[in-house]
Amino acid sequence: MQVRLAEHFGMCFGVRDAIDLALDLTERGSLTILGDLVHNPDVVATLDEAGAVRVQRQDDIRTPAVLLTAHGVADRVRLELRQRGLAVHDATCPLVTRAHRALARLVAEGRHPVVVGQPHHVEVRGLVGDFDDCTIVQDEMDLDSLAQRIGDEPDLRLGIVAQTTQPLERVQGLVEIMRRRFPDTDIQFVDTVCQPTKDRQQALRDLADQTDLVIVVGGPDSNNSRKLVELARSLGCPAYLVASSKELRDEWFANCDLVGLTAGTSTPNEIVEEVRRWLESH
Ligand code: SF4
Secondary structure, X not given: OEEEEOOOOOOOHHHHHHHHHHHHXXXXXXXXXXXXXXXXXXXXXXXXXXXXXXXXXXXXXXXXXXXXXXXXXXHHHHHHHHHOOOEEEEOXXXXXXXHHHHHHHHXXXXXXXXXXXXXXOHHHHHHHOOOOOOEEEOOXXXXXXXXXXXXXXXXXXXXXXXXXXXXXXXXXXXXXXXXXXOOOOOEEEOOOOOHHHHHHXXXXXXXXXXXXXXXXXXXXXXXXXXXXXXXXXXXXXXXXXXXXXXXXXXXXXXXXXXXXXXXXXXXXXXXXXXXXXXXXXX
């Protein structure tokens, strides 16, 4: 079986820099990571071995130093942690910060903030966390409440950004639906889908076109990895998500001559290589 690697795949600079910072900080003293720095189980194990404590809630931080992940947090959270006297290390990806700034600018222009993304995703919670009044749009059904709002406030102007890892077509599609559904509303959209995500998605489209099946390497909780699987399937190409070669199944490849290989943004290259070796040996 032949294997074709996606032109862009694997760990993005934002996640890689966050891991490097975490490992560097653990050498200097005890450290708590607030939230999931990365979804890959092997990388998580490395961080655990290095002594990093992982917690999901601010109240559970027991070390004098805390690291914020690449997904970012609301300014309010950063301030609260500093007011507690904690040394706050910030691994927020600059492209997430760019999305925060874009939304803040739209709100400063007097627009109602709208984020296209998953309501419970940590990045989206960070994006909306500094605004009392914000709408999150995950799909078309979420537009009903916005329609009601615009009915009550016809002068409402919308300022829209997106979660950085959303598929671009999906975001553009939802913005287009909003423009059609609210033709009299002043809508400003800032495309905040990050370039590494766009590159991966385009590379996956090419791969789905050229291969019989696509394997995406990524942790089961990795949103961007799952999105790559969904995108390949939506293009009519069978696709599977695996965390490592142990999860590959012989039967998937029964009628497969050429398999495409890609990976989510938190997958180390060594694991992609390990999967590649497994595929090439079959
Ligand atoms: S996926 Fe994009 S926004 Fe998120 S950490 Fe990577 S580069 Fe930054």
